[in-house]
Amino acid sequence: VEPLLRVTDLSVTYGVPRKGVGLGTGAALRGANLEVYPGEIVGIIGETGSGKTTLARATVGLTAPASGSIEFEGRDLTGLRGRELRNFRRQGRIQLVFQDPLRSLDPDLTVARLVAEPLEVAGGIDAATRAERADRALREVGLEPEVVRERRPRELSGGQRQRVSLARAIVTEPRLLICDEPVSALDVSNRNLVLNLLDRLRRDLGVAVVIIAHDLSSLAGIGDRVAVFYRSRLVEQGNLREVLTRPAHPYTALLVASAPSLGDESVLRPADIRVDRDDAGPVHSGGCVFADRCRFAVDACATRPALREVGERWSAACHLADRWRDDVIDNIRPVS
Template sequence: MSGLLELSELTVAFGRRGARPVLDGVELSVGEGEIVGVIGETGSGKTTLARTAVGLVPPRSGRVVFDGREISGLRGRALRAFRRSGRLSYAFQDPLRALDPELTVRRAVAEPLAVAGDLDGAEIAARVDEALETVGLDAARLGDRLPGAISGGQRQRVLLARAIVTRPRLLIADEPVSALDASNRNRVLRLLDRLRTERGMAVVVISHDLSSLAGIADRVAVLYRGRVVEQGPVREVFGRPLHPYTALLIASAPSVRAEGGPGAAALRPSAEPPAWTAREGCVFAHRCPFVIGSCRTAPASGPVGEGRTAACHRVPEWRGLVAAATAQGPPELVAAAGETHKEAGRPPALSRTSEKG
């Protein structure tokens, strides 16, 4: 069954031909009323993914299909008409930069409806009040203020009100809680969950904060250097990651790390990466402690269980290597890593003896 939003083999590159793509063969599906998290560190391509999905960035190849219609091929008037419809909405990352400092809260939220041109003034005013109320803002008290005269948490909610005022079927929220304190973060996360429950709205939440996603997302996609390296149901991915990069992210986030999961130290390479990792092969090879010669061929993303995919040649065995090395103790872990490095074509790790000596 097709999802509401389908990204297929999506590749985006900026600048000269031959430059490493910002997104490389991304596959992602979002169903009706589903919350999908996209996680990854800064520079992984998360924001480019969002901007490409809503038609702000043209892909070099691949397809974006929304509600059965391909939108990646739209240009000019057809693209503007689709974006004005507001059915696929995007809440930008930085409220201070995304909001016009000279537009009051009420006018900022009304703008997408005014641009669409389908409603009269009274209808727009009613919809603005509804959107502000939905995000928990008092329209009478805050509606005439400028963005600079309200708090950061309120600005974030104004951005969300602006994104939902068109009653979209899918909202893409880019780092919606990154600048918020704990209480405002929880408030915004509850709001996103409520929009899904009460309106059946699908939501894509882009975030580098795993604990935020753990509470609300149904599924999660892990992005690394423009590739989706793993995706699946959030509980399963966070509970038992199948890609070494996902495992490292989770090991570095105590709030979501499952008891007994591998620690960050066991997931970091103990030697210089082989030279080839800088330009070819698996995107994670330069940081992967399990790299071997066959990783020089980039792994395809493939099914690794019910509803899960991972792009790693060593899914069946790397967790066993960690468990065995942990059971044997640190000196053997270093020695085992040395064998792996030799096979991959890089210098062996220093043994504990040589480190001392």
């Protein structure tokens, strides 16, 4: 099966004010690679500023990359400009769901208008069909159109608002949904509801879903694969269950150990793994991005580790990926 989305060596820079020099450039994302296959759920995990939201924005054409390519359904999106880019975005084949529906949904519009709006933007669909498809999208996300149609965002609960955002995203029948921190503002019950909903949407509609989150527990139970970012770089990607069980990058191990609730998905517990050093180590500008925190760092880590295969469709950017796992992870006794 060909990937639906293939991001290759993508870098995005942004302008930063520099004293006496004017505007310089900084990296928001450096050499990122990502593949998403039809109908799968991929988690992109990383702390704030690690480049994960930049990757999402570049993928939907909201941010122009400095280099690299984004192929979607076999078509290079990085070459699209002007009208071509606008047309692509209007079609809604890739939809972005924002973290905070209160900010992303127009407070003056009713739910019916909000959900039908992307079809209006796409053009060529009459009003009756738009209304019918908006109702169908609302039902898909578990809302009764008759009850919510005339309400405005502030008249809905947080969970309902997030579902309206999702209805708005799926109304164009996208192939790929990118959800930026979809559950971080929700309480536990709404959080499970929205995650289960995403899982059902990919099963019923065959849509691929990318979930951007800052901790692994946002994926517990539903992700197929995961990509972990640290300081604008991809440090590991692979099958979620395998990565949770036997992370190949020390930073991933740190995330696994500090995730509040991974249920049965990982055999690792916080006390099992120590990857952090007690003191800050030297920062090598051209070296491994995790070197100043990594307790396994050796001289070779002053050179940037390339992403390399550590298993089937599983790669990590660590010089010692195999060695530290053999020494540390494989010596952990299974939790009984």
